[in-house]
Amino acid sequence: MGWTEERVELLKKLWMEGLSASQIAGVLGEGVTRNAVIGKVHRLKLSGRSKPASAAPRVRTTPRTPARRISTGASAAPSAPRPMGTGGSSAGMVKQRTMVSAPMQGATALKIAEEMEQEIEIAPQAEPFVPEANRISLLGLNEHTCKWPIGDPLSAGFYFCGQHSEDGKPYCEFHARRAYHQVDRKKR
């Protein structure tokens, strides 16, 4: 798909709006990747937006060795699929998603936003926590339980997430991300 004036206008607008390349790519639709968006943005010479976002001074260190590309005669369409796999649904748990006002970012945020629409009213919680029946105390922890603390460690109601976690991982999928993601990506 080529860059019609319409699409370019939308691209400009969204980019100025501050959306990330992947988000814009999502809006423009299939066939448009974030790379395509970034590439176009550069060609249009409209990189620097309002805010610096993060982008480092872009110091060219070692650009050497990039001269590689796919080529095998065949130029068959890779049939861009939609990998968008929905997170696993743990054992007897109610459908909870609840991100409410979580920061989130980029494509993930967009994806979640799409799925939310209706699932949100099911669980107004702040975290997808387990019902009391599944709560576990310090003693219930083992190599496969999420050790994400919930509540005030000094109060009686304190407990651990306890959801199943992959072997070797200290937290369940949800909390594993939070462990070093989300909250304050920026800072340092």
Add this chain to the structure above:
DNA sequence: CCCTGATTCGC
């Protein structure tokens, strides 16, 4: 790991 934008370069 996931996400950002930046750059290069075959097409």
Add this chain to the structure above:
DNA sequence: GCGAATCAGG
């Protein structure tokens, strides 16, 4: 001009 691959930073 286009954008995948790659790079570099967080």
